[in-house]
Amino acid sequence: MPVSRLMPDELGDDLITLVRQIADKELRPRVDEAEAAAARGAELPRDIFTTLGAAGLLSLPYAEEFGGGAQPYETYLQVVEEIGSAWMSVAVGTSVHSLTCYPVAAYGSPEQQAELLPAMLSGETLGAYCLSEPLAGSDIASMTTRAVGDGTAYVLNGTKSWISHAGHADFYTTFARTSDDGGRGLSCFVVPADAPGLSFGTPERKMGLHCDPVSEVLFDNVRVDASRRIGAEGQGMAIALSALDSGRLGIAAAATGLAQSALDLATSYAKDRVQFGRPIASNQGLAFLIADMAAAVGAARASYLYAARLRDARRPFSAEAATAKLVATDAAMKVTTDAVQVLGGAGYTADFPAERYFREAKVTQIFEGTNQIQRLVISRHALGG
Structure with a gap:
C-alpha cells in the first residue's frame, strides 16, 4: 500500500x-x-x-x-x-x-x-555520532571524555557507547570535555576514522536492528587537529542539543515508516485470513483495532511533518520535535504490537515480519533521547521553563 x-x-x-x-x-x-x-x-x-x-x-x-x-x-x-x-x-x-x-x-x-x-555529503562516506557514554546517556553534561589542547591539536581520551556505525564509519562527530564547567565545558570535533588511537569495542548483541551495528568507540590519546573543532570551545552542548532536535525528527519519520509497514501487513493478513467462513477483517472488534492502528500512523506522520515545516520556516521547533519523536515512536510500538496480535500465532513466528517490526520498534522509544526525556522537554516548553 x-x-x-x-x-x-x-x-x-x-x-x-x-x-x-x-x-x-x-x-x-x-x-x-x-x-x-x-x-x-x-x-x-x-x-x-x-x-x-x-x-x-x-x-x-x-x-x-x-x-x-x-x-x-x-x-x-x-x-x-x-x-x-x-x-x-x-x-x-x-x-x-x-x-x-x-x-x-x-x-x-x-x-x-x-x-x-x-x-x-558525497554519498561515499558514512558518519558516526559520538555523544553517549557508559555513564552519560541522557545526562550529557556529565560526560567524561576529555579533549586537551596540545599546540595546534587536541588529544582525546575516553569512551563513547551505543554508537551506530562504530568501526564502519569514515568520520566520527565527537563531543568531549574541554573544561570542567559542566555542560558549558563541552566541545565538538570531527575525528577521522584513521586517527591513531581510535578503536572499537565488541558490537552489542541487540534485540533488533541488527544491520545497525552499535558498539563502544574508544579514544586513547587520539590527536585531532584544532581545525577540526567545530564551533567555539564550550559550544558543544548547544551544538549537540540543536543537532538532536533534527535527529529526533529523523527517528520519528523512520518509526512512522515502520508502523506503516506493520499496518499494511496487518490489513493484508486480515483481509486474506478466513475464519468461520469469512475474512477476519469483517469482525468489528478486529476492524476497530486496525482503525486505531491507522489513526496512530496518521497522527505520527502529521506530528513529524508539522515539526519539519516549522524547521523549514526557521521557526522554533524543539518542543514539536520532541512531540513528534514521542508520538511516532509510541505509535510504532503500539502498531507493531497490535500487528502481532492481528496475525495471532503467525505473528509470533519468523515466517512473517511482524515479530521483527515489534523488536525494531522498541528501541525507537529509547535512542535519540528516551521518551521520558521527550516528556521532560515538552513539559518545560509548556510550562515556560
Whole structure:
C-alpha cells in the first residue's frame, strides 16, 4: 500500500517515486536475510548505503554548493519514512549520517564547511555520532571524555557507547570535555576514522536492528587537529542539543515508516485470513483495532511533518520535535504490537515480519533521547521553563 503523502512540489513527488523504486528493488528483497545474517555476526551492509549515496539520498537537507540536495526537511523526512517502511536499520543509519553532518553544516566556519562537507555529503562516506557514554546517556553534561589542547591539536581520551556505525564509519562527530564547567565545558570535533588511537569495542548483541551495528568507540590519546573543532570551545552542548532536535525528527519519520509497514501487513493478513467462513477483517472488534492502528500512523506522520515545516520556516521547533519523536515512536510500538496480535500465532513466528517490526520498534522509544526525556522537554516548553 503506498504511504499517503502531502508532497510540497513536483520534484518531491519524483524523489519519493525514486525512493520507492530503490526500496522495492534493493531493500525489501534483502532485509529479512540481511537482518538474520547480521544477528549472527555479519557485517554492516555498506553497499546499501553506497546505493543510497549514489542516488543522493544521504545528503538531501544540505546545501547544494557542498554536494547536498538542498531539499526541505519535510521532503527529506518523507524519504526517511519510505526507507523505514522497507528497512528500518537502513533508515536509522540514514538519519544518523545526516545527524553527523549537521554540526559542520550549522556551526562550522566557511573554511570548515568547504573542507569537510563535500566528503561528508558525497554519498561515499558514512558518519558516526559520538555523544553517549557508559555513564552519560541522557545526562550529557556529565560526560567524561576529555579533549586537551596540545599546540595546534587536541588529544582525546575516553569512551563513547551505543554508537551506530562504530568501526564502519569514515568520520566520527565527537563531543568531549574541554573544561570542567559542566555542560558549558563541552566541545565538538570531527575525528577521522584513521586517527591513531581510535578503536572499537565488541558490537552489542541487540534485540533488533541488527544491520545497525552499535558498539563502544574508544579514544586513547587520539590527536585531532584544532581545525577540526567545530564551533567555539564550550559550544558543544548547544551544538549537540540543536543537532538532536533534527535527529529526533529523523527517528520519528523512520518509526512512522515502520508502523506503516506493520499496518499494511496487518490489513493484508486480515483481509486474506478466513475464519468461520469469512475474512477476519469483517469482525468489528478486529476492524476497530486496525482503525486505531491507522489513526496512530496518521497522527505520527502529521506530528513529524508539522515539526519539519516549522524547521523549514526557521521557526522554533524543539518542543514539536520532541512531540513528534514521542508520538511516532509510541505509535510504532503500539502498531507493531497490535500487528502481532492481528496475525495471532503467525505473528509470533519468523515466517512473517511482524515479530521483527515489534523488536525494531522498541528501541525507537529509547535512542535519540528516551521518551521520558521527550516528556521532560515538552513539559518545560509548556510550562515556560
